[in-house]
Amino acid sequence: MAFFDRLADRIAEIDSVVSVGLDTDTRRIPAHLQEKDLPQWAFNRRIIDATHEYAACYKPNAAFYESADGWRSLRETIAYAHGKDVPVLLDAKRADIGNTTRQYAKALAEVDAITVNPYMGRDSLQPFLDRDAKGVFILCRTSNPGGSDLQDLTLESGEPVYKRVAALADLWNTHKNVGLVVGATAPEELEELRAEVPDLPFLVPGVGAQGGDAEAAVAHGLRADGVGLVNSSRGIIFAGEGKGFDRAAGRSARRLRDRLNQFR
Numbered sequence: 001m002a003f004f005d006r007l008a009d010r011i012a013e014i015d016s017v018v019s020v021g022l023d024t025d026t027r028r029i030p031a032h033l034q035e036k037d038l039p040q041w042a043f044n045r046r047i048i049d050a051t052h053e054y055a056a057c058y059k060p061n062a063a064f065y066e067s068a069d070g071w072r073s074l075r076e077t078i079a080y081a082h083g084k085d086v087p088v089l090l091d092a093k094r095a096d097i098g099n100t101t102r103q104y105a106k107a108l109a110e111v112d113a114i115t116v117n118p119y120m121g122r123d124s125l126q127p128f129l130d131r132d133a134k135g136v137f138i139l140c141r142t143s144n145p146g147g148s149d150l151q152d153l154t155l156e157s158g159e160p161v162y163k164r165v166a167a168l169a170d171l172w173n174t175h176k177n178v179g180l181v182v183g184a185t186a187p188e189e190l191e192e193l194r195a196e197v198p199d200l201p202f203l204v205p206g207v208g209a210q211g212g213d214a215e216a217a218v219a220h221g222l223r224a225d226g227v228g229l230v231n232s233s234r235g236i237i238f239a240g241e242g243k244g245f246d247r248a249a250g251r252s253a254r255r256l257r258d259r260l261n262q263f264r
């Protein structure tokens with residue numbers, strides 16, 4: 001099944017557009033799990049148990065798993081999420097020359113969707129785009145303070161770079177598997193982009209720890225048919241500390257679902 005169809009089913013089934021970000025910083029794993037063989041996996045398993053009924057998807061950020069134990073933990077986490085019937089979006093922000101990016105795209109064999117960086121142009125994304133059953137979220141207007149440094153620059157045509165990225169992404173969407181990443185910290189750009197590319201679902205990070213606008217994330221992040229994702233990572237997985245961390249994460253995921261649902 002195509003990724004966005006699967007996501008639409010998942011959103012309808014659990015009535016939630018929450019993406020739970022698994023940014024599992026080893027330094028923040030509670031002490032009682034630090035002695036486990038794979039602390040990140042031990043942590044993620046408990047987080048998934050506590051949050052899966054609110055999770056439209058899980059978004060592990062690859063940066064937190066760049067070690068031998070990390071990769072093992074990530075693999076276990078992906079399989080466990082799938083066992084709960086939750087899609088997995090790997091936040092890898094990949095792209096490179098064709099020969100290299102073909103290797104990066106192999107990661108899609110294990111997950112349902114990925115984030116990619118458009119800076120190197122179409123051929124750097126083609127192996128991802130060609131996997132028509134997988135979702136490809138292209139960075140468009142990012143949530144970080146420096147997101148404006150390049151993305152807001154005005155081109156000769158008068159349009160900002162992020163708008164050109166959105167137009168290109170729309171053009172590259174021949175398999176209906178492309179989405180955009182647009183931060184909740186940029187609500188005006190979110191609104192503008194929704195009008196520009198109504199057919200593209202957005203992944204909207206930046207609510208929670210980054211203080212982004214949850215109402216704008218829902219109002220503009222979702223497509224007319226309601227498909228889209230609003231991500232929180234630290235605000236959910238590190239909502240509590242110590243032994244009850246997983247129950248706190250469950251409560252935080254439920255609160256975010258309820259808050260977002262007010263605006264759907």
Ligand SMILES: O=C(O)c1cc(=O)[nH]c(=O)n1[C@@H]1O[C@H](COP(=O)(O)O)[C@@H](O)[C@H]1O
Nearest residue numbers: 061115142143183205208209210232233234
């Ligand atoms: O691609 C992303 O997911 C992403 C894009 C963006 O513009 N801003 C952004 O925060 N993210 C990711 O979303 C997550 C946000 O984490 P929290 O700020 O802890 O909710 C991190 O994994 C970021 O890498």
